[in-house]
Amino acid sequence: MEKIPEKINKKKTNNKKASRYFQPQEEVYNIDDKSLKKFKSGHWKKRQDGKTRKKNDERAVKRLRKVDKFLGDAPISKEKIKKYKRGSDMEATHARTYFHKTVFEQKEKKLELAAKQAARSELLLQETSGFIDAESDEETTYISQHDIVKAVDINSASKYFELTLTDFGPYKIHYTRNGRFLLMGGAKGHVAAIDWQTKKLLCEMNVMETVQDIKWLHQETMFAVAQKQWTYIYDNQGIELHCLKALDCVLNLEFLPYHFLLASSNSKGYLSWLDVSIGQKVAGHSTGMGRLDIMCQNPYNATICLGHSGGTVTMWSPNVKEPLIKMLCHGGGVRSVTVDKKGRYMCTSGIDRTMKIWDLRTYKMLQSYKIGMGASHLAFSQKNSLAVSKGNIVEIYKDCCQETVTSPFLTQRLPSSVFGLQFCPFEDVLGVGHSNGFSSLIIPGSGEPNFDAMESNPYQTKKQRRQAEVKMLLDKVPYEMIHLDTGKIGQVDQKTLEDKIEESNKILFLKPKKIEYEPSYKMKGRSKGLKKEQRKKGVIEEHKRRKLKKLWT
Amino acid sequence: MKIKVLSRNPDDYLRETKRDIHKVPRNYDPELHPFEAPREYVRALNATKLERVFAKPFLGALDGHRDGVRSLCKHPTALSLLLSGACDGEVKVWSLAKRSCLQTIQAHEGMVQGLCMHQSGRYFFSVGNDKTIKQWSLSDCGQIEEEPQSTILGKTIFTSIDHHWSQNMFATCGQQLDIWDEDRTEPVRSFTWGVDSLHAVKFNPIETNIVGSCASDRSIILYDMRGSAPLRKVILKLRSNTIAWNPMEAFIFTVANEDYNLYSFDMRKLSMPVTVHMDHVSAVMDVDYSPTGREFASAGYDKVVRIFPADRTHSREIYHTKRMQRVETVRWSLDNKYILSGSDEMNIRIWKAQASEKLGVLKPREKTAFNYNSKLKEKFAFHPEVKRISRHRHVPKMIYNQQKEMRIIRQSQKRKEANRRKHSKPGAVPYVPERKKSIIKEIE
Numbered sequence A: 001m002e003k004i005p006e007k008i009n010k011k012k013t014n015n016k017k018a019s020r021y022f023q024p025q026e027e028v029y030n031i032d033d034k035s036l037k038k039f040k041s042g043h044w045k046k047r048q049d050g051k052t053r054k055k056n057d058e059r060a061v062k063r064l065r066k067v068d069k070f071l072g073d074a075p076i077s078k079e080k081i082k083k084y085k086r087g088s089d090m091e092a093t094h095a096r097t098y099f100h101k102t103v104f105e106q107k108e109k110k111l112e113l114a115a116k117q118a119a120r121s122e123l124l125l126q127e128t129s130g131f132i133d134a135e136s137d138e139e140t141t142y143i144s145q146h147d148i149v150k151a152v153d154i155n156s157a158s159k160y161f162e163l164t165l166t167d168f169g170p171y172k173i174h175y176t177r178n179g180r181f182l183l184m185g186g187a188k189g190h191v192a193a194i195d196w197q198t199k200k201l202l203c204e205m206n207v208m209e210t211v212q213d214i215k216w217l218h219q220e221t222m223f224a225v226a227q228k229q230w231t232y233i234y235d236n237q238g239i240e241l242h243c244l245k246a247l248d249c250v251l252n253l254e255f256l257p258y259h260f261l262l263a264s265s266n267s268k269g270y271l272s273w274l275d276v277s278i279g280q281k282v283a284g285h286s287t288g289m290g291r292l293d294i295m296c297q298n299p300y301n302a303t304i305c306l307g308h309s310g311g312t313v314t315m316w317s318p319n320v321k322e323p324l325i326k327m328l329c330h331g332g333g334v335r336s337v338t339v340d341k342k343g344r345y346m347c348t349s350g351i352d353r354t355m356k357i358w359d360l361r362t363y364k365m366l367q368s369y370k371i372g373m374g375a376s377h378l379a380f381s382q383k384n385s386l387a388v389s390k391g392n393i394v395e396i397y398k399d400c401c402q403e404t405v406t407s408p409f410l411t412q413r414l415p416s417s418v419f420g421l422q423f424c425p426f427e428d429v430l431g432v433g434h435s436n437g438f439s440s441l442i443i444p445g446s447g448e449p450n451f452d453a454m455e456s457n458p459y460q461t462k463k464q465r466r467q468a469e470v471k472m473l474l475d476k477v478p479y480e481m482i483h484l485d486t487g488k489i490g491q492v493d494q495k496t497l498e499d500k501i502e503e504s505n506k507i508l509f510l511k512p513k514k515i516e517y518e519p520s521y522k523m524k525g526r527s528k529g530l531k532k533e534q535r536k537k538g539v540i541e542e543h544k545r546r547k548l549k550k551l552w553t
Numbered sequence B: 001m002k003i004k005v006l007s008r009n010p011d012d013y014l015r016e017t018k019r020d021i022h023k024v025p026r027n028y029d030p031e032l033h034p035f036e037a038p039r040e041y042v043r044a045l046n047a048t049k050l051e052r053v054f055a056k057p058f059l060g061a062l063d064g065h066r067d068g069v070r071s072l073c074k075h076p077t078a079l080s081l082l083l084s085g086a087c088d089g090e091v092k093v094w095s096l097a098k099r100s101c102l103q104t105i106q107a108h109e110g111m112v113q114g115l116c117m118h119q120s121g122r123y124f125f126s127v128g129n130d131k132t133i134k135q136w137s138l139s140d141c142g143q144i145e146e147e148p149q150s151t152i153l154g155k156t157i158f159t160s161i162d163h164h165w166s167q168n169m170f171a172t173c174g175q176q177l178d179i180w181d182e183d184r185t186e187p188v189r190s191f192t193w194g195v196d197s198l199h200a201v202k203f204n205p206i207e208t209n210i211v212g213s214c215a216s217d218r219s220i221i222l223y224d225m226r227g228s229a230p231l232r233k234v235i236l237k238l239r240s241n242t243i244a245w246n247p248m249e250a251f252i253f254t255v256a257n258e259d260y261n262l263y264s265f266d267m268r269k270l271s272m273p274v275t276v277h278m279d280h281v282s283a284v285m286d287v288d289y290s291p292t293g294r295e296f297a298s299a300g301y302d303k304v305v306r307i308f309p310a311d312r313t314h315s316r317e318i319y320h321t322k323r324m325q326r327v328e329t330v331r332w333s334l335d336n337k338y339i340l341s342g343s344d345e346m347n348i349r350i351w352k353a354q355a356s357e358k359l360g361v362l363k364p365r366e367k368t369a370f371n372y373n374s375k376l377k378e379k380f381a382f383h384p385e386v387k388r389i390s391r392h393r394h395v396p397k398m399i400y401n402q403q404k405e406m407r408i409i410r411q412s413q414k415r416k417e418a419n420r421r422k423h424s425k426p427g428a429v430p431y432v433p434e435r436k437k438s439i440i441k442e443i444e
Helices: A003-027 A033-040 A053-066 A078-084 A098-124 A145-151 A462-474 A486-490 A494-509 A529-552 B036-053 B364-379 B384-391 B397-423
Strands: A131-133 A161-164 A171-175 A181-186 A190-195 A200-206 A211-216 A222-227 A230-235 A240-248 A250-256 A261-266 A270-275 A280-286 A294-297 A304-307 A312-316 A325-328 A334-339 A345-350 A354-359 A364-370 A377-380 A385-390 A393-398 A410-413 A418-423 A429-434 A437-442 B002-004 B058-063 B069-074 B081-086 B090-095 B100-106 B112-117 B123-128 B132-137 B150-153 B160-163 B169-173 B177-181 B187-191 B198-203 B210-215 B219-224 B232-236 B240-245 B252-257 B261-266 B275-278 B284-289 B295-300 B305-309 B317-319 B327-332 B338-343 B347-352 B439-443
Touching (some): A078 A098, A222 A240, A222 A250, A261 A294, A385 A418, A494 A529, B036 B364, B081 B112, B123 B160
Parallel strands (some): A211 A250, B284 B327
Antiparallel strands (some): A161 A437, A171 A429, A190 A200, A211 A222, A250 A261, A270 A280, A377 A385, A418 A429, B090 B100, B160 B169, B169 B177
16 A cells, blocks of 8 residues: 555656656657657656756757658558468467477568568559549440540550451460460461561461461460361471370360460360470370360469360369369350459350359359350450450450449450450450451450569560570479369368378277288197187287388378 | 550660660569469479489598598687597698698607697697697697697596687596696696596586586586586496587587487486487497587497487488598588598598588579578478488498398387386386486486
8 A cells, every 4th residue: 555655656756757858849840659759768868967958958859850750661551461461370379389489470570571571562563554434424335446546545556456367267366474475276277476566477377277276385485286186386487396196186275384284175075184394195084074175274273174065164183083173054055164363263154145153262153144145255364354255246344253243344346256265464455366367455454564574574585585484394383283272282281180190090999900810720739729819919910000100101 | 534554665674775684573463473382392392302412512531641530620710720630649730721731740659639729729739648748839821840839748648638718728538637727737626536537528618617528437527627526427328429518508518429329418407318319320439519509410430420400319411431431530610611520541521511502602693592492491391202302311231221220129129118018017117208218317
């Protein structure tokens, strides 16, 4: 009881002192909380003793005035930091020792710093996304390409063009990963590779055979063409490099750039993967699902999605003979499948004239749209715009995955029915291949504005390209790692360990399986009942031990 | 209505002149970097493989001695100088940079048992089988004067010598532990405990008055130089050959034992070692700490040098060559980069402390690449494939077989103990921790 008032007294005197030092504060405006705290805590007390107190007071005040208004780093919003965070924070509560706890905490701090710095580096991004800013009563649906071309600069306007190639169509198209080069393959054998921005032709030829599909390989130096019988690889001058007889009667090609795999599906229901870096087929599955003419890759986990005539969509990895996922998506046959970049949404369309959006994390349907004639081709852009072709009309939907949209963002009528559809990476451009040639359409806001030059660089030089090729080959992910969850390798494999423990526990405590073993007869009294039983037991124990050992190595 | 379309100005992305460096715009958005974990794993795997590819630790041998190398002594101020004493009484000064012998002197009759240097590096002491302690002067360029500055004739053979880390004192051991002042011919202080002789002595580098020594009655004895009696001792099952103090943690020391193991003790609690380091398949002859105190190197009678992390039971590295025989002595250089080993077949060998380290000046890009790779290796260290590759060492057949044999012996001992436990009264066969097994008792 006595001590408490003393304390209060002390505090009071402190306050008095503080208030005395505080007097000049009324005149000072540029003080932030930190310096005030310092001031209050008597940080400057030392300078204020003796006779020169007044002078020092003034100095202190001056110093306070100089204090920076914007102390420390600029604040970053939590949303931004969250974007760059990998996984949730780890709690150090389960650490074994204090030492481990501090190690965990330090690691956590470093991760947080990394996320923060990554978020802060957004400031350095040079470009912003494209858009159409319509007034409230205006609909963007009927804005034509001509309107867009009129509204934008001359450089962008040149990205809207048409190539009229009536003789060898319909055309399949494919852009390189950096969006610089375009490959076109006409069904009647016409193959052409162009730098579509400068309109410079790399090569043009006629393979004198039906062309089923075309795909660039890892870079613009090589491409694969699925022809009538075999699949061929050409370089960018049109010289035939390889004839892949392992891939025959191929209907669809997909290239998995991080695994260097060329996946192909053929007319006999055979799905195969070919490693282009070593030129060998690494896996092939007989799906038993008939003609495989609908195929796409999931860019997030490199699985292959196939659409079937029964309305199912299956997902395949080269490691498993059975489909990883088999889902019934439509009442009728599937006409087209596509998966977005992050591997979250899958869009399918069927002959039942519906288009459905699926969540690939839960495998549940999110949206179902009625499309007038049914969608024949689908494509997601980098910013998740969805291009849908019906006959000779292409419709673009924006944000149609999470919300139900009622009208398309843009529509465009083409001279003939659409055969190939792809958004150009890092550009606001949609490439459409059709029976009359090729059209390049401008779709504002569809492309990723800021590329990462270490990943794919549209402006790379020849040297950089070669360097990148080496780097890519060094980082080639083995095909054994293709699985639905790509992040698995970076996580703690708790389940396997638990399973192991459980299984070994079972062996230890469960009654051992009956092992057929009849001890052989031994002479000199070593085959008496007890001895025999002992030998038998020894064998069984040994068997058990071996099994345990096998489990743990 | 406003429309904006992505349109990049190439000038923003291309370098201005040919002499300029390329522009590399970055975007750290995780969406643009798919397969992050698998790619990192592949990189880690490659880094681990490269580490094994570049693991060439042997740098060179210094030959010239005409008998087995018995002792090595690092120079406290010059990285390139090394002293070595051989079994025929010769002491040689080596230039490590040139890998050549600078001078040779016939220091003793019979073996040179120990060498130690004053912290200034101006002079050093040697003890030999001829019962003498000799002080030799050493110039900066590594020249020894032919005649010793002083010679002390003792009554018995001195088996080891070590210099105090700050004062002009040194300690020798033999029948007893003597503390000498450099200026006097008689020991300042002598310690005895029991009748047995001592064969290794070391000053603590931090608590400079503490001295540790190993005795032939299988004990490790600690002394305080200021006191009149030894502090305490601990008796192990087998003899310890040498002792080394951790230069960063004053209270930790490691002894190299005859029972193929090394034991790290906490000076304050000798009843149980902190860590038992086991990997050698023969007696451990010498041990020396790295200047960081994180690791130590040990020399084995099994013809290998091993490197142990100070807190780990098993070694991280094994160094051997076909020609290297029993390793008598090992030293870790003061720049933490090299390991020097002296062996029976008259050679001193220079090894890298990190087997795959690139020597010489690194370019900044190299440095960042190495740092990145080491972080990756650390991150994926526990993945089975990475673990397997980084752990794999080719060892001589002799060691391979010995290891196998020892594993079998250990297993059978364990099995026998378990069987005895199973068939006796509960509690009659107690569980003894591995660390306690080799300790007989602690005496104060």
